[in-house]
Amino acid sequence: xxETELSILKSAAKIFAExxxxxxxxxxxxxxxxxxxGSLYYYIExxxxxxxxxxDSMIDYxxxxxxxxxxxxLPPKEKLxxxxxxxxxxxxGDFERLCVFLHEYKSLKPEWRNKIVAKRDEYDRLIEEAxxxxxxxxxxxxxxxxxxxxxxxxxxxxxxxxxxxxxxxxIDEIAASFSDLILKGLLNQKERG
Amino acid sequence: xxETELSILKSAAKIFAExxxxxxxxxxxxxxxxxxxGSLYYYIExxxxxxxxxxDSMIDYxxxxxxxxxxxxLPPKEKLxxxxxxxxxxxxGDFERLCVFLHEYKSLKPEWRNKIVAKRDEYDRLIEEAxxxxxxxxxxxxxxxxxxxxxxxxxxxxxxxxxxxxxxxxIDEIAASFSDLILKGLLNQKERG
Numbered sequence: 549x550x551e552t553e554l555s556i557l558k559s560a561a562k563i564f565a566e567x568x569x570x571x572x573x574x575x576x577x578x579x580x581x582x583x584x585x586g587s588l589y590y591y592i593e594x595x596x597x598x599x600x601x602x603x604d605s606m607i608d609y610x611x612x613x614x615x616x617x618x619x620x621x622l623p624p625k626e627k628l629x630x631x632x633x634x635x636x637x638x639x640x641g642d643f644e645r646l647c648v649f650l651h652e653y654k655s656l657k658p659e660w661r662n663k664i665v666a667k668r669d670e671y672d673r674l675i676e677e678a679x680x681x682x683x684x685x686x687x688x689x690x691x692x693x694x695x696x697x698x699x700x701x702x703x704x705x706x707x708x709x710x711x712x713x714x715x716x717x718x719i720d721e722i723a724a725s726f727s728d729l730i731l732k733g734l735l736n737q738k739e740r741g
Numbered sequence: 742x743x744e745t746e747l748s749i750l751k752s753a754a755k756i757f758a759e760x761x762x763x764x765x766x767x768x769x770x771x772x773x774x775x776x777x778x779g780s781l782y783y784y785i786e787x788x789x790x791x792x793x794x795x796x797d798s799m800i801d802y803x804x805x806x807x808x809x810x811x812x813x814x815l816p817p818k819e820k821l822x823x824x825x826x827x828x829x830x831x832x833x834g835d836f837e838r839l840c841v842f843l844h845e846y847k848s849l850k851p852e853w854r855n856k857i858v859a860k861r862d863e864y865d866r867l868i869e870e871a872x873x874x875x876x877x878x879x880x881x882x883x884x885x886x887x888x889x890x891x892x893x894x895x896x897x898x899x900x901x902x903x904x905x906x907x908x909x910x911x912i913d914e915i916a917a918s919f920s921d922l923i924l925k926g927l928l929n930q931k932e933r934g
Binding site: 695701703704706707710722 | 761763764843844848882884885888889891892893894895896897898899900902903910915918919921922923925
């Protein structure tokens with residue numbers, strides 16, 4: 549990706565996050581990049597195209613990172629822990645792009661929304677496969693792997709509603725606590741029956 | 742609440758959910774209710790006031806319903822199960838208002854947003870107290886009750902991204918699976934060490 553193009557995507561994500569996608573203008577984005585508004589069209593088709601490319605480049609990056617985790621020859625428990633840690637770190641590191649993505653993708657044109665949803669589903673499949681592997685190996689209880697995936701994604705992705713980089717707990721503490729909750733369960737041994 | 746007022750709130754929630762809050766107009770809401778746009782101002786101050794009252798009335802109702810659950814003299818495990826079941830049923834039953842609320846509350850004026858956030862926190866406290874009770878009774882492991890609350894709320898609230906009333910699994914199956922996951926944990930007995 550050319551440098552100006554990258555700078556446009558970064559500035560747009562920041563402005564969309566600050567002002568809201570609907571209220572943000574291409575003029576503000578051009579000003580932030582330091583080019584004329586007319587020159588923007590050399591790189592992008594318009595505001596919706598920008599939003600799609602922000603989401604698209606974010607998910608591509610996340611898929612690449614998570615593949616590295618799920619491809620490791622780890623036992624299911626350790627793989628799931630590594631996934632949760634990597635996933636919440638991606639969330640925290642990409643907070644602005646993520647908020648824009650989650651807030652706006654449903655309002656995209658169907659063909660663009662479908663493209664993004666397909667990639668999101670590809671991402672979710674990586675964790676679902678790791679859970680299925682654990683169930684097949686009898687390491688995990690025979691849960692519905694799809695529902696467990698949605699539960700874990702919800703638990704983690706909900707950070708976009710409450711996480712603050714300056715909050716009481718660090719992102720690694722959150723990852724450790726969530727992994728512990730998912731993997732060990734909330735009940736003490738004696739209560740497990 | 743007067744009948745027309747209730748009808749205005751219902752129609753507004755539906756139109757906000759369908760068209761998006763920013764694009765929805767008071768004219769569309771007046772048309773749906775069957776009154777003149779000017780008459781709307783007899784009941785409401787404007788569009789933002791409508792949004793606040795939709796969110797406010799929804800959370801008030803949810804708090805009332807959940808208080809009935811958390812006040813029951815149940816052991817911690819059963820109380821948490823009852824909470825999760827009641828919460829996801831509230832989510833599914835109020836899907837339109839919930840989507841509007843989650844999508845828009847961050848863009849409210851600070852004084853109005855703070856009022857809504859305070860009520861949401863009051864709601865979250867009900868479940869946090871139930872978890873604290875379980876930890877104090879040594880029924881639950883000594884987790885950070887706040888983080889567990891956020892994990893459960895995330896897991897459940899994320900339904901707004903994927904739940905469909907016509908989907909493969911019913912809302913009660915989802916509640917049962919999530920309760921099971923949270924309460925028993927994902928690992929088999931022999932793996933728990």
